Amino acid sequence: MWLDMQLNLLVFFFTLSLSTRQGKVYSLATRAAQKVLVVGGSGRVGGSALRSLLQRSKKDESVNIQLTAAGRSVDKWNAYVKSYNIPTNVDFVAVDISRQSEQLDKVVDDYDLIIHTAGPFQQLRENVLLKTVARLGKKYIDVLDDVELSRICRGEEYQSMCKRSGASAVISTGIWYV
Numbered sequence: 175m176w177l178d179m180q181l182n183l184l185v186f187f188f189t190l191s192l193s194t195r196q197g198k199v200y201s202l203a204t205r206a207a208q209k210v211l212v213v214g215g216s217g218r219v220g221g222s223a224l225r226s227l228l229q230r231s232k233k234d235e236s237v238n239i240q241l242t243a244a245g246r247s248v249d250k251w252n253a254y255v256k257s258y259n260i261p262t263n264v265d266f267v268a269v270d271i272s273r274q275s276e277q278l279d280k281v282v283d284d285y286d287l288i289i290h291t292a293g294p295f296q297q298l299r300e301n302v303l304l305k306t307v308a309r310l311g312k313k314y315i316d317v318l319d320d321v322e323l324s325r326i327c328r329g330e331e332y333q334s335m336c337k338r339s340g341a342s343a344v345i346s347t348g349i350w351y352v
């Protein structure tokens with residue numbers, strides 16, 4: 175039940191983030207497919223979000239998305255694909271978000287929206303993925319559930335990076351919000 179609520183929130187914020195840009199609402203109907211990266215897509219929360227988005231895009235033609243999962247282990251992703259019968263049009267990209275790298279920049283730069291579910295967030299005092307998104311001017315949603323890290327991510331450093339690049343980020347969504 176809690177996971178359903180969480181996924182509904184994710185899908186809600188996802189739709190919101192695709193529907194607004196700098197305060198203007200625009201239609202998705204005439205737009206090309208939006209590229210969505212689910213970081214942590216082989217995990218419990220990210221995998222559920224990914225499957226929920228797949229279902230939603232099947233039912234609602236205005237949700238025009240191309241989904242990719244990301245994580246460190248392709249073996250873990252392959253096991254997830256097998257367990258949940260994930261369609262072959264969902265790609266996987268191997269990337270480590272624990273530190274900044276050229277490869278991480280390259281991956282993030284290739285997507286319109288980044289969904290960050292690659293926990294644990296606990297004990298971290300920097301959100302490398304959010305910083306990358308903020309630098310590259312992308313859209314972003316996470317399920318960050320660490321109080322201190324959430325405070326840091328709402329702080330001046332991240333805010334000004336987003337303002338400079340035009341990035342938009344919705345942080346700490348889900349059921350265990352902070």
Ligand SMILES: NC(=O)c1ccc[n+]([C@@H]2O[C@H](COP(=O)([O-])OP(=O)(O)OC[C@H]3O[C@@H](n4cnc5c(N)ncnc54)[C@H](OP(=O)(O)O)[C@@H]3O)[C@@H](O)[C@H]2O)c1
Pocket residue numbers: 180213214215216217218219220244245246247248250251269270271272291292293294295296317318319346347348349350351
């Ligand atoms: N806001 C909320 O309501 C709420 C609720 C539940 C959970 N959460 C948060 O969500 C997090 C994820 O939970 P979960 O149960 O889905 O965990 P999980 O099943 O362990 O999944 C974690 C996912 O993140 C990937 N990952 C981990 N470290 C990574 C790294 N350095 N680089 C790239 N990918 C990485 C893992 O793949 P690889 O191992 O292949 O990298 C895996 O796909 C939790 O830690 C918790 O903080 C929030």
